Amino acid sequence: MMPLLQVQHLSKAFGGNQAVNDVSFDLHAGEMLALIGPNGAGKSTTFHLINGQLLPDAGEVLLNGMSILGQTPHALSRMGVSRTFQVAQTFASLTVLENVQLAMLSADGLGFSLWRKATQYRNADAMHLLAQVQLDTQAQRPCHALAYGDVKRLELAMSLANQPRLLLMDEPTAGMSPQERHALMALTRELVRTQGLSVLFTEHSMDVVFEHAHRILVLARGSLMAQGDPQSITQHPDVKAVYFGRGTRGARRAVSADDVEGVSSASVATTSIGATITADKVSPT
Numbered sequence: 503m504m505p506l507l508q509v510q511h512l513s514k515a516f517g518g519n520q521a522v523n524d525v526s527f528d529l530h531a532g533e534m535l536a537l538i539g540p541n542g543a544g545k546s547t548t549f550h551l552i553n554g555q556l557l558p559d560a561g562e563v564l565l566n567g568m569s570i571l572g573q574t575p576h577a578l579s580r581m582g583v584s585r586t587f588q589v590a591q592t593f594a595s596l597t598v599l600e601n602v603q604l605a606m607l608s609a610d611g612l613g614f615s616l617w618r619k620a621t622q623y624r625n626a627d628a629m630h631l632l633a634q635v636q637l638d639t640q641a642q643r644p645c646h647a648l649a650y651g652d653v654k655r656l657e658l659a660m661s662l663a664n665q666p667r668l669l670l671m672d673e674p675t676a677g678m679s680p681q682e683r684h685a686l687m688a689l690t691r692e693l694v695r696t697q698g699l700s701v702l703f704t705e706h707s708m709d710v711v712f713e714h715a716h717r718i719l720v721l722a723r724g725s726l727m728a729q730g731d732p733q734s735i736t737q738h739p740d741v742k743a744v745y746f747g748r749g750t751r752g753a754r755r756a757v758s759a760d761d762v763e764g765v766s767s768a769s770v771a772t773t774s775i776g777a778t779i780t781a782d783k784v785s786p787t
Contacts, residue, residue, distance in 0.1 A: 504567060506531045506700045507668055512551050512561035521547040522558070523724040531667070534694050534701045536711045539721035540744060545704050546672075548721065552702070553585055553670050554578055565668065579609060584666035588673040590657040594646040598637055601645055602628040602659050609664035635659045635689060651682030658690065671703035675710055683707055687714040712736070720744075 505528035514522040522544045529535050539545050550556040552563055554573050563570050565581060573581070592601050603623045632638040635655040640648065645656065654674065661669060671690070675683035691714050693699050705711050711718060712732045720728040720741050728738045735741055 503530070505529060506566060507552075507702065508562075508564040508567075509548075509552065510562040510564070512548065512558050512563070514547055514551060514556060514558050520724050522551065525561075525721070525724075525726050527719055527726065527729060529668070529700050529702055531700050532694055532698045534691055534703070534714060534716045536715035536718045537702065537704045537721065538706075538708070538711055538718060539727075542723075543721040544724040545721055547724075549670065549672060549702075549704050553583075576611075579664045579666075580611075582664070582667035583670065584661040584664055584668070585670040586654075586657050586661050586672065586674055588676045590650075590653045592645050592653055592656055592660070595644065597642050597644055598632065598648070598656055599625075599628055599641040601656055602631050602663065605660035605663035631659045631662055634662070634693065651678055651685065654678065654682070654686055655689065658686070662693075667698075667700060669699055669701045671701060673704055673706065675705065675707055680709070683710050684713065690714070 507529035509525060509527050509529075512522055512525045513520070525544070525548055527535075537545050537548065547556065551558050551561075554570065554575065557572060565583065568581075570578060570581060570583065593604065596604065600621060603621065603625070606624050606628060629638055629641060632641055635658050637652060637655055637659060640652065645653065648656065669690075674690070675686060678686065687710050690701060694701055703715075712735075715732060717729060717731055718735045719726060720735065720738070722740075722744050727740050727744065728735060730738070
């Protein structure tokens with residue numbers, strides 16, 4: 503079966519810096535795929551090449567065999583692509599329900615032209631989306647009154663307004679507590695299971711990645727270092743080298759708590775890739 507998303511030989515340079523170098527991978531229907539790597543590895547550039555914010559110097563991005571390079575956000579939405587942002591894109595002054603109705607207006611190509619009627623627009627469908635993210639009981643609350651974890655759930659509901667086949671999530675758990683992080687990603691994985699949705703997400707929280715992703719892509723210095731299921735990634739020698747401070751080609755890099763969110767400066771934790779992290783060092787366990 504053809505993959506839903508095919509990324510083929512993507513490359514992008516900024517001046518003399520080769521940010522992304524010949525990156526290729528596939529994403530299948532009903533799969534959650536995580537894109538990780540140290541700071542400066544090329545994650546954000548790769549993500550922006552896929553979502554249309556940047557054009558590559560070389561390579562192709564195909565959705566169901568059709569190129570999506572250079573498409574506008576609205577065109578991508580019509581093709582079944584949706585996204586969430588590191589900072590939630592919601593309307594604080596509107597109710598939870600109105601936020602979803604506004605997203606539906608946009609998905610249906612009506613924009614803000616019928617905003618005065620938005621409170622009546624596809625009310626049942628909007629409530630159904632809120633039920634999917636467990637926010638239907640808060641439909642009439644103003645968005646600004648929500649806890650941040652609920653704001654992120656609302657953004658997820660809004661991203662489903664166009665009935666996407668592909669959901670792109672940029673650092674979806676940034677700023678969330680550990681409990682909120684896992685709740686959001688468990689909810690996302692359930693949507694993947696029940697709706698056949700495909701998800702590509704970037705993430706710094708390794709506990710989230712290794713618990714919820716079906717497969718993981720690891721970038722380093724703009725190149726794809728490894729890809730596979732969580733278990734195989736934990737055992738990959740090059741991944742261990744980069745995360746434990748010994749990069750390929752003799753490079754050395756220290757990993758700090760900044761690289762793995764959710765680890766306080768005073769705490770010690772063991773990650774899923776087998777490293778003990780303290781405030782100032784990482785050592786193999």
